[in-house]
Amino acid sequence: xxxVSQHPSRVICKSGTSVxxxxxxxxxxxxxxxxxxQFPKQSLMLMATSNEGSKATYEQGVEKDxxxxxxxxxxxxxxxxxxxxxxxxxxxxxxAYLPSYNEQFFGPGTRLTVL
Amino acid sequence: xxxxxxxNSMESNEEEPVHLPCNHSxxxxxxxxxxxxxxxxxxxxxxxxxxxxxxxNRMASLAIAEDRKSSTLILHRATLRDAAVYYCILRDRTxxxxxxxxxxxxxLMVKP
Numbered sequence: 001x002x003x004v005s006q007h008p009s010r011v012i013c014k015s016g017t018s019v020x021x022x023x024x025x026x027x028x029x030x031x032x033x034x035x036x037x038q039f040p041k042q043s044l045m046l047m048a049t050s051n052e053g054s055k056a057t058y059e060q061g062v063e064k065d066x067x068x069x070x071x072x073x074x075x076x077x078x079x080x081x082x083x084x085x086x087x088x089x090x091x092x093x094x095x096a097y098l099p100s101y102n103e104q105f106f107g108p109g110t111r112l113t114v115l
Numbered sequence: 116x117x118x119x120x121x122x123n124s125m126e127s128n129e130e131e132p133v134h135l136p137c138n139h140s141x142x143x144x145x146x147x148x149x150x151x152x153x154x155x156x157x158x159x160x161x162x163x164x165x166x167x168x169x170x171x172n173r174m175a176s177l178a179i180a181e182d183r184k185s186s187t188l189i190l191h192r193a194t195l196r197d198a199a200v201y202y203c204i205l206r207d208r209t210x211x212x213x214x215x216x217x218x219x220x221x222x223l224m225v226k227p
Contacts, residue, residue, distance in 0.1 A: 004158075006158075034214055036217075043202075043218060043219055044153075044217040046216070049214055093159070095159075095215075102208075104161075104215060105161065106151075106158035106160065106161075108157055108158050109156070109157060109158045111156070
């Protein structure tokens with residue numbers, strides 16, 4: 001149990017286009033999901049906390065109008081990178097919080113490359 | 116969240132035990148000690164967590180100092196598949212769903 005999936009696993013897009021990344025908790029309901037970003041050879045940096053049915057909470061320095069987060073159901077959160085640019089190329093990772101385990105479970109990540 | 120300090124990298128031989136240290140001298144009484152690991156090009160994976168007592172599970176053991184200012188993750192027999200970045204993270208137990216703050220972690224290299 002406690003499996004989190006992400007789709008797509010890898011995406012390449014042209015500069016200026018928008019990309020949507022899905023994060024799903026497959027066998028549990030997650031009221032809280034988190035989105036992280038990881039640049040090469042660096043650690044994970046939290047971008048935002050996503051709560052089902054309410055607006056996401058963004059970390060300082062993360063543009064909420066550029067990184068749109070929607071958590072419309074207890075098993076799905078989406079991150080849309082709008083008007084992507086090469087500097088947005090990164091590894092995007094989501095996690096979902098499972099209260100019964102008091103733990104976060106991570107998705108496999110999505111590698112975004114913006115040309 | 117209180118800060119943790121870990122060595123940047125460590126090396127181990129296959130099938131030998133590995134002790135990964137973590138210092139957290141500013142830990143508070145309500146902080147859990149969590150360990151995650153991240154294999155190349157994958158999301159982090161939960162390894163183990165504890166509060167005061169030593170903990171064992173199928174993946175590893177966690178030894179916590181009596182004053183809780185340091186802890187050690189123990190892999191009893193390292194395999195090549197254990198090569199990963201290991202993160203030691205403190206999380207306040209009063210904020211159950213709170214975010215995790217990742218530090219630099221320790222990159223473990225396992226030699227055959």
